[in-house]
Amino acid sequence: NTNMIIAIDGPAAAGKGTLSRQIAEAYGFHHLDTGLTYRATAKALIDAGLALDDEAVAEKVAREVELAGLDRDILSAHDIGEAASKIAVMPSVRRALVEAQQAFSRREPGTVLDGRDIGTVVCPNAPVKLYVTASPEVRARRRYDEIVAKGEMADYDHVFADVKKRDERDMGRADSPLRPASDAHLLDTSEMSIEAAFRAAKAIIDAAL
Numbered sequence: 001n002t003n004m005i006i007a008i009d010g011p012a013a014a015g016k017g018t019l020s021r022q023i024a025e026a027y028g029f030h031h032l033d034t035g036l037t038y039r040a041t042a043k044a045l046i047d048a049g050l051a052l053d054d055e056a057v058a059e060k061v062a063r064e065v066e067l068a069g070l071d072r073d074i075l076s077a078h079d080i081g082e083a084a085s086k087i088a089v090m091p092s093v094r095r096a097l098v099e100a101q102q103a104f105s106r107r108e109p110g111t112v113l114d115g116r117d118i119g120t121v122v123c124p125n126a127p128v129k130l131y132v133t134a135s136p137e138v139r140a141r142r143r144y145d146e147i148v149a150k151g152e153m154a155d156y157d158h159v160f161a162d163v164k165k166r167d168e169r170d171m172g173r174a175d176s177p178l179r180p181a182s183d184a185h186l187l188d189t190s191e192m193s194i195e196a197a198f199r200a201a202k203a204i205i206d207a208a209l
C-alpha cells in the first residue's frame with residue numbers, strides 16, 4: 001500500500017477540523033473526521049432510545065455506522081458530543097470504529113484523518129503526524145464565538161468548564177487516551193489565525209513528503 005496518510009490529533013476546539021479539511025483539499029486527499037464516527041454512534045443510540053452505558057449494544061450500533069453519511073451539521077449538538085465522549089471510553093466501541101477508520105485510511109491517493117488517537121492507534125505508521133493544540137482559554141473562546149455566531153446563547157465560563165471536562169475525559173481514559181505520538185509535530189495555534197495554522201501545517205507536510 002503506497003498511499004499517503006496525514007494523521008491529525010488534538011483536543012476539542014483546537015482547530016483540527018478546519019485545518020484537516022483545508023489540507024485534504026490542498027493535496028486532493030480524502031478526509032475523515034473520526035469524531036463524527038463517535039458522534040454518529042452516540043446519536044443512533046439516543047435516537048433509538050437505547051442506554052449509553054451498555055457496551056455490547058453500543059458496539060453493535062458502532063459496527064453499523066456508515067462513513068459515507070456523516071454530517072457535522074446534524075451531529076454538532078452539544079449533547080451528542082458529550083454522549084460521544086462517554087461511549088468513546090468503551091474498548092469494543094473503539095475497536096469497531098477504528099477498523100472502519102483504518103479501512104478508510106487506505107484510500108488512494110491519500111487520506112487525512114483527524115481525531116484523538118490517529119497517530120497513536122489508528123495509523124501509527126502515518127508518514128506525517130500533527131498534534132494541534134491551543135490553550136484551553138483560546139479553545140473555549142473559539143467555541144463561544146462559534147455558538148454566538150450561530151445566534152445562540154452562550155456563557156463563556158460554562159463553555160470553558162465544558163472544554164476542561166472534555167479534555168479530562170479524553171486524556172484520562174485508559175483505552176487510547178489523547179496524547180501526542182512520539183513522532184508527531186506539535187502545532188500550537190493559540191496565537192495563530194486559520195491561515196497561519198494552515199501555512200505552518202503545509203510547511204511540515206511538504207518537508208515530509
Ligand code: C5P
Pocket residue numbers: 012034035036038039081084085086088114115116117118166170
Ligand atoms: O472531535 P469531536 O468533538 O467531534 O469528538 C467527539 C468525541 O469523540 C471526543 O470528545 C472523543 O471523546 C471522541 N473521539 C475519540 N477518538 C477519536 C475522535 C473522537 O475518542 N479519534
